[in-house]
Amino acid sequence: xxxxxxxRPRAAQDLPARLARSAAATGHGHQMRTEDVTGWLAERAxxxxxxxxxxxxxxxxxxxxxxxxxxxxxxSGRFFSVRGLxxxxxxxxxxxxxxxxxxxxxxxxxxxLAKEFDGVLHFLLQAKMEPGNPNLLQLSxxxxxxxxxxxxxxxxxxxxxxxxxxxxxxxxxxxDSLQSEHGSWFYRKSNRNMLVEATDAHVPCQAxxxxxxxxxxxxxxxLDNVVNMDSRTVLSCFxxxxxxxxxxxxxxxxxSWFTAERARHDVDARLMALGRVDGWTRDxxxxxxxxxxxxxxxxxxxxxxxxxxxxxxxxLIEPCGTGVAAFVFRRIGGVPHILVHAKxxxxxxxxxxxxxxxxCVPANWAPERAEDRPxxxxxxxxxxxxxxxxxxxxxxxxxxxxxxxxxxxxxVPADEDEAPVDAPPGYHWATAGQLNSLxxxxxxxxxxxxxxxxxxxSGAVRL
Amino acid sequence: xxxxxxxRPRAAQDLPARLARSAAATGHGHQMRTEDVTGWLAERAxxxxxxxxxxxxxxxxxxxxxxxxxxxxxxSGRFFSVRGLxxxxxxxxxxxxxxxxxxxxxxxxxxxLAKEFDGVLHFLLQAKMEPGNPNLLQLSxxxxxxxxxxxxxxxxxxxxxxxxxxxxxxxxxxxDSLQSEHGSWFYRKSNRNMLVEATDAHVPCQAxxxxxxxxxxxxxxxLDNVVNMDSRTVLSCFxxxxxxxxxxxxxxxxxSWFTAERARHDVDARLMALGRVDGWTRDxxxxxxxxxxxxxxxxxxxxxxxxxxxxxxxxLIEPCGTGVAAFVFRRIGGVPHILVHAKxxxxxxxxxxxxxxxxCVPANWAPERAEDRPxxxxxxxxxxxxxxxxxxxxxxxxxxxxxxxxxxxxxVPADEDEAPVDAPPGYHWATAGQLNSLxxxxxxxxxxxxxxxxxxxSGAVRL
Numbered sequence: 001x002x003x004x005x006x007x008r009p010r011a012a013q014d015l016p017a018r019l020a021r022s023a024a025a026t027g028h029g030h031q032m033r034t035e036d037v038t039g040w041l042a043e044r045a046x047x048x049x050x051x052x053x054x055x056x057x058x059x060x061x062x063x064x065x066x067x068x069x070x071x072x073x074x075x076s077g078r079f080f081s082v083r084g085l086x087x088x089x090x091x092x093x094x095x096x097x098x099x100x101x102x103x104x105x106x107x108x109x110x111x112x113l114a115k116e117f118d119g120v121l122h123f124l125l126q127a128k129m130e131p132g133n134p135n136l137l138q139l140s141x142x143x144x145x146x147x148x149x150x151x152x153x154x155x156x157x158x159x160x161x162x163x164x165x166x167x168x169x170x171x172x173x174x175x176d177s178l179q180s181e182h183g184s185w186f187y188r189k190s191n192r193n194m195l196v197e198a199t200d201a202h203v204p205c206q207a208x209x210x211x212x213x214x215x216x217x218x219x220x221x222x223l224d225n226v227v228n229m230d231s232r233t234v235l236s237c238f239x240x241x242x243x244x245x246x247x248x249x250x251x252x253x254x255x256s257w258f259t260a261e262r263a264r265h266d267v268d269a270r271l272m273a274l275g276r277v278d279g280w281t282r283d284x285x286x287x288x289x290x291x292x293x294x295x296x297x298x299x300x301x302x303x304x305x306x307x308x309x310x311x312x313x314x315x316l317i318e319p320c321g322t323g324v325a326a327f328v329f330r331r332i333g334g335v336p337h338i339l340v341h342a343k344x345x346x347x348x349x350x351x352x353x354x355x356x357x358x359x360c361v362p363a364n365w366a367p368e369r370a371e372d373r374p375x376x377x378x379x380x381x382x383x384x385x386x387x388x389x390x391x392x393x394x395x396x397x398x399x400x401x402x403x404x405x406x407x408x409x410x411x412v413p414a415d416e417d418e419a420p421v422d423a424p425p426g427y428h429w430a431t432a433g434q435l436n437s438l439x440x441x442x443x444x445x446x447x448x449x450x451x452x453x454x455x456x457x458s459g460a461v462r463l
Numbered sequence: 464x465x466x467x468x469x470x471r472p473r474a475a476q477d478l479p480a481r482l483a484r485s486a487a488a489t490g491h492g493h494q495m496r497t498e499d500v501t502g503w504l505a506e507r508a509x510x511x512x513x514x515x516x517x518x519x520x521x522x523x524x525x526x527x528x529x530x531x532x533x534x535x536x537x538x539s540g541r542f543f544s545v546r547g548l549x550x551x552x553x554x555x556x557x558x559x560x561x562x563x564x565x566x567x568x569x570x571x572x573x574x575x576l577a578k579e580f581d582g583v584l585h586f587l588l589q590a591k592m593e594p595g596n597p598n599l600l601q602l603s604x605x606x607x608x609x610x611x612x613x614x615x616x617x618x619x620x621x622x623x624x625x626x627x628x629x630x631x632x633x634x635x636x637x638x639d640s641l642q643s644e645h646g647s648w649f650y651r652k653s654n655r656n657m658l659v660e661a662t663d664a665h666v667p668c669q670a671x672x673x674x675x676x677x678x679x680x681x682x683x684x685x686l687d688n689v690v691n692m693d694s695r696t697v698l699s700c701f702x703x704x705x706x707x708x709x710x711x712x713x714x715x716x717x718x719s720w721f722t723a724e725r726a727r728h729d730v731d732a733r734l735m736a737l738g739r740v741d742g743w744t745r746d747x748x749x750x751x752x753x754x755x756x757x758x759x760x761x762x763x764x765x766x767x768x769x770x771x772x773x774x775x776x777x778x779l780i781e782p783c784g785t786g787v788a789a790f791v792f793r794r795i796g797g798v799p800h801i802l803v804h805a806k807x808x809x810x811x812x813x814x815x816x817x818x819x820x821x822x823c824v825p826a827n828w829a830p831e832r833a834e835d836r837p838x839x840x841x842x843x844x845x846x847x848x849x850x851x852x853x854x855x856x857x858x859x860x861x862x863x864x865x866x867x868x869x870x871x872x873x874x875v876p877a878d879e880d881e882a883p884v885d886a887p888p889g890y891h892w893a894t895a896g897q898l899n900s901l902x903x904x905x906x907x908x909x910x911x912x913x914x915x916x917x918x919x920x921s922g923a924v925r926l
Contacts, residue, residue: 333468
């Protein structure tokens with residue numbers, strides 16, 4: 001048997017150009033105009049009855065505090081649990097603490113289906129209700145499924161389009177990597193981020209789904225709370241391979257700096273009994289810190305018509321205040337560079353990941369001593385107040401686990417005085433192309449940085 | 464300030480050619496002939512007094528069994544400890560067991576210094592004694608240092624050439640990634656694998672060190688027990704970028720298969736008290752399984768002249784029998800492909816890594832039912848006995864932690880009947896270039912597969 005016909009190129013040479021063409025396609029796509037998307041979302045919201053009500057943690061159907069540990073668990077043993085986490089770091093102003101954390105050791109699928117119409121790649125997005133979203137309904141990827149979800153623990157309806165991702169050989173995989181979720185709220189959670197091009201002649205567009213170009217998604221990313229977090233993280237993994245004439249640091253130097261940062265940090269994070277977590281108390285409204293900072297664990301009951309099941313209860317994590325996630329950027333040799341931060345987050349699998357220059361909830365830092373405030377925070381807040389940012393949009397984080405978790409995402413220009421080429425320890429300059437190439441692999445770029453990268457990939461912001 | 468001069472290319476275009484030139488330089492290098500290296504090693508062994516004696520675990524100076532847990536620990540709290548591990552897998556013939564494991568949460572440096580002589584890259588190797596090596600003295604990388612080591616917990620001599628790796632900006636970093644160690648014997652251990660080119664005009668060659676070309680190292684890799692494991696893993700990370708006309712699976716398909724394998728596995732491995740590990744007993748000779756399989760924890764006392772300190776005691780893990788690690792390979796469309804295995808190992812940070820087609824100690828599998836024997840094991844053993852392998856050399860694993868841990872490394876050719884293009888579940892065909900490119904990142908390629916990759920990178924074997 002001759003096997004020559006089995007060989008294929010190691011990389012699809014035309015893919016970056018095809019993605020760039022889709023990113024340039026704004027205003028309207030094959031199926032609808034961008035300006036009609038929010039109206040369509042509003043219509044979907046009217047057509048389906050969604051009711052989300054707060055509920056005490058001890059009155060959530062199917063959930064209970066486990067005897068002995070006080071962990072908040074589901075009677076099926078599936079979905080997720082809220083447990084305790086004991087954290088010891090080797091540097092920073094706070095080196096030891098305990099907190100509640102979401103434990104969900106299974107890997108979910110976040111999958112975006114792509115298809116070419118009129119020579120331009122379109123992506124299939126879904127109008128999806130999630131109870132924690134401030135506006136409930138946002139644009140999700142084609143498929144957003146926990147393993148429980150697609151193994152039918154809900155015993156609800158099948159997940160639409162799932163077969164394109166569980167059997168990717170029926171199409172063409174364009175990206176597929178395990179990416180981390182929020183390291184402050186999840187214990188070692190990652191999801192499979194997939195971009196799959198359908199090669200079927202016809203892919204039916206079900207109710208509640210729409211084909212949009214990458215450029216249209218970029219336009220929608222300029223609006224608050226429209227493109228959900230799961231869409232944003234998949235978008236960050238699109239293999240854009242933008243040509244760049246060079247960078248301040250070679251790819252190997254960037255990896256070497258990353259390796260040194262990961263090697264020098266010790267993070268000891270251990271699961272513990274939720275009932276024994278120090279500094280947190282449980283009352284009728286949920287579990288919170290005595291000083292009211294960081295977040296609360298709270299509960300909701302949901303009634304919905306178009307979800308996998310018709311009603312359920314669940315705990316959610318509710319942050320105390322709107323966060324900020326900002327990339328400081330500048331041109332170096334004419335090439336835009338962004339300042340990444342090697343950030344330890346207790347829930348990450350392996351010490352550090354690359355985070356935005358600034359990532360915090362400013363209100364959490366107000367009572368602190370000035371010298372403990374995160375670097376570049378004041379530069380970013382000043383730009384946000386004075387309209388000096390190139391991009392400033394509020395997005396919400398995973399509405400299936402977080403309640404009203406809003407973050408203001410920003411790109412803030414800086415000069416040599418504000419952000420020198422010789423970056424401070426723990427910070428490093430990288431090009432957008434360098435950061436994008438790292439999303440082919442897991443555990444390099446954290447979820448907040450990936451939202452900002454999605455804005456670059458889709459053209460929502462140009463530096 | 465103009466910043467144009469600060470830009471550099473993202474990748475060093477000439478590096479693959481420079482490495483290929485060094486791999487082609489065989490027979491002799493700038494400093495010595497290949498055939499003289501083993502004589503030089505023997506001379507080093509004669510010149511320095513090394514004595515390694517077995518010793519009972521309760522008579523190791525500075526080591527003791529901790530009260531309560533029975534963990535084997537050093538009085539300094541540093542170096543490493545031997546603890547217990549409780550493992551639950553979701554598939555395979557053995558789904559739950561307990562075992563001793565080495566716990567050493569710090570990241571060490573394995574660093575190879577490179578320098579050009581007469582237009583050809585040479586690498587600085589060291590004749591290094593390690594107590595677990597069957598022949599004690601082997602060729603190590605320039606620097607092989609635990610964090611305790613280079614932070615001087617030993618209070619011994621400084622580590623030679625360390626400054627090239629702790630301050631890589633003084634030279635040029637060619638590779639730098641965190642790579643896993645043995646997943647059956649270590650709990651989540653990784654080391655920083657570094658290749659740094661010295662840009663100093665003159666680098667003094669200290670006694671006990673020699674500059675060798677990559678081709679010379681390849682010649683030495685055809686000999687048993689000469690090039691130590693730490694050298695081999697650094698060699699596997701050399702960025703060779705061999706041009707290949709194509710592959711059976713594109714790079715993205717390979718990553719997608721890897722991601723699916725990692726996502727579908729659940730591995731639950733938890734540290735536990737060594738004293739409570741089930742199925743293992745402690746006697747005068749150490750800690751072993753009741754049925755004598757797998758490995759023992761044993762102890763040695765060392766007297767040496769040229770090590771960081773002049774004498775010490777330590778535990779070592781001693782495997783029961785010589786292992787086998789083999790890549791099955793074949794040409795597909797004229798391009799050599801190797802069959803990689805997505806293997807769960809309990810001590811790995813994240814479920815699976817890519818392993819050789821066959822990796823086991825055959826003696827461990829003899830009493831098993833035939834259907835539980837590892838796939839391809841019989842093909843590999845038949846080739847090994849009948850001289851059908853393209854490469855068959857015994858190397859020893861990390862002599863600082865393992866005693867007489869010999870593995871026979873093999874490349875075994877196969878045809879469509881023996882190893883079909885449509886690989887069985889858990890196996891996948893990859894080119895050498897694809898596997899090599901993954902070593903730029905951590906936790907893709909396990910340490911045994913990296914030894915085989917080192918043989919390809921250095922030209923010890925050609926497929």
